[in-house]
Amino acid sequence: MNIAYKKTKVFISTALLAIALVGAGQSMAQQNKNQLPEIGTSAVSTLSLDKERIYGDAMMRQVRASMPLIQDPVLIEYINHLGNSLIRNAEGVNYQFDFFLINNKEINAFAFFGGHIGVHSGLLTMADNESELASVLAHEIAHVTQRHLARKLEAQTRTTPWTLAGMVTGVLLALVNPEAGMAALMSANAASAQASINYTRSNEKEADRVGMAILANSGFDPNGAPDFFKKMSAKYRYTSKPPAMLLTHPLPDSRITDSRNRAQAYPSRLLPVNLDFELAKARLRSRYSGEPKNNIKTFTAELRRQKYQIKEASEYALALAYFADKQYDAAEELLTELLDKHPNNLFFVDGLTDTYLEQKKYDKALTMLERLNLLMPNNQVVTLNYANSAIYAEKYALATNLLQDFLILNPGNFIAHDLLTEAYRKQDKPSQMHASQAEVYALLGLYPKAIDELHTAYNFASEKTLMKKRIKARIVQLQESENQLKRL
Known part of the structure; x- marks a missing residue:
């Protein structure tokens, strides 16, 4: 699918988001300091699962707005299919995971609140086989299921608020911008910084162990993990600037050895080359x-x-x-x-x-995709290509119906909302077009712009219609989402 998207120019600092989350963490720590944690759940005294979902959603909206995400249904489908095949063999899964790709040649991957896992395109192209790529995803899944970010917040509640702010800002910023994140970590006092780094190494060891089990139990070659580690170590051993992944995931020789030893505890698998x-x-x-x-x-x-x-x-x-x-x-x-x-x-x-x-062979495209849509209903590659082809062929009602049905099951799909906006524009339906554009802005975390679009949609809607009631209700929802973030 090859769509020329309208790029919205927004300038959002990940550091500002991290600072906002720090404030929330401090506030929760103050509110909950005299409450007993839920038995058997780590890090809940600092950050509940519901709060993690809210923060993860907020961070994902910022990532969409500020990073070069690859909005490509085929690649999104592939990376999520691979990720979910690993999730099925993980324990402690509390969310529906979301895997996304960033168009960046840097070797990096990161996980944050709510089951969001980002992979740089450079990491995928560096992997020699699917087991190597799967080993990185399994490692990041382990960070999420073990709630390492939440546990770090809990560990830092024993330090001063100022140090906590510095440490958490650095940790969160380091996920998406490692050099800036490491600089933020260094700005905290040395003792606390060292404690945080040690805690991170402990997290890495745990993520390696849990990730290895996920990898092997999912049918991949467990040697994919040490093989990928060894390749990175050899490639960047003598470079002055290591890749982003090694800044957030330190790779001492002992870690490579430990990984090789863990792999030997599982049966080695000689897998055929994977076409996808x-x-x-x-x-x-x-x-x-x-x-x-x-x-x-x-x-x-x-x-x-x-x-x-x-x-x-x-x-x-x-x-x-x-x-x-x-x-x-x-x-x-x-x-x-x-x-x-x-x-x-x-x-x-x-x-x-x-x-x-x-x-301009629209009929050929539509015939091929109509058959596949019956075979694979609501598959994002098929549905989005089918709807896009219908727009090209000026079959706007078909495109609209396809996208509306798809969004019922996939309300957060950015491409679908963007295509639906275009379909309404082509049909000269301004009320629906502005309402759909509002959803695009909302997915970027631009709530004021989204609400403005909804007000415009409301003005175009006919008097006393169900459309007006829906728009008013959606305005209230977005205002509440915006206020919820402010309260956090």
Whole structure:
């Protein structure tokens, strides 16, 4: 799916968000200092699960607004499918996890409140196999299920409020901006900073142990973890600037040894090369880096020299490069052959849909996606491509119905709200368009803008209609969400 999104210019500091969370943590610590914690639940005296969800939701909205997220249904589908296959074998899962990709060549991954796990595209392209990538996700899942951020807040309640503010700001900021986060940690007094670093190392050891169990129990090769650790250590051993991941996830030699020893406690698995993993890497290499003409040369050479793990992945990358270079016939030929070999593969379906739309072969796209929609109803790749194709074909009612049904089950899907806004705009339905645009702003945490859009939608709505009642109710909901954050 290849949509030119309207980029909203918003400048939001992660540090400011972290400071707001610090204030909340201090406030809760003061309110709860004389209350007994719930038996058997760690960190609850500082941060309840409900509060974690609220903070996680707030942070995710800020991340959407301030970081280069990859809003790509195919890659989102892949990383969430992989993540959820690991979640099924994890203990202490208290949330519906959300995995997302950031378009950044830095090697990094991080987890924060509410089950949100971010992965930089550079980490995925560095992994040699799916077990290596899965080992990183399993590690981050362990950070969440063991509630390491909440436990850190609880540990810091024994320090002074000023030190607590410095430490928590540094820890939270370090998740998404490690260099700034480490600077914030250094600004606290030395003794407390050292205690925090030691606590972080303890967390890392626990996350390694729990993550290894999740990885092995999910059917992946447990050696994926030490193999990835060893690769990172070798690549950055003599560099003056380590990758972001090593700033937040220190990697001493003892940790690599411990990881290798843990892996030996599980059966080693020799797994076949995973097609979707290789296609995800190919998509990142072709669509999100390099120039189209250079990419065509690169992938053509790979195929000629047979320098690939799976031939279809290099062919797919070449097809996407042809598409980016507006060589649509060449892209269609390759993608059609690939889809014939692997019917219903969503990577190939998505690429062929984009190609059909650029060639104005709308009927071909709609026919293909109508069949798949019956086979995989409410699959995000199929539904969003189907709705996008319907908009191109000026079948706006079809697009609207598809997106409305999809959003009932996936209310937080940014792409769906954006497409629905466009569908309403094309139909000249200003009330619905502004109401839908409000949801886009809300997902970015821009509540005042969202409420303004809803007021505009209200003014366009007909008198005494159900639409007006819904808009008024939504305004109240968003005002309450905004006030809830202020109260925190």
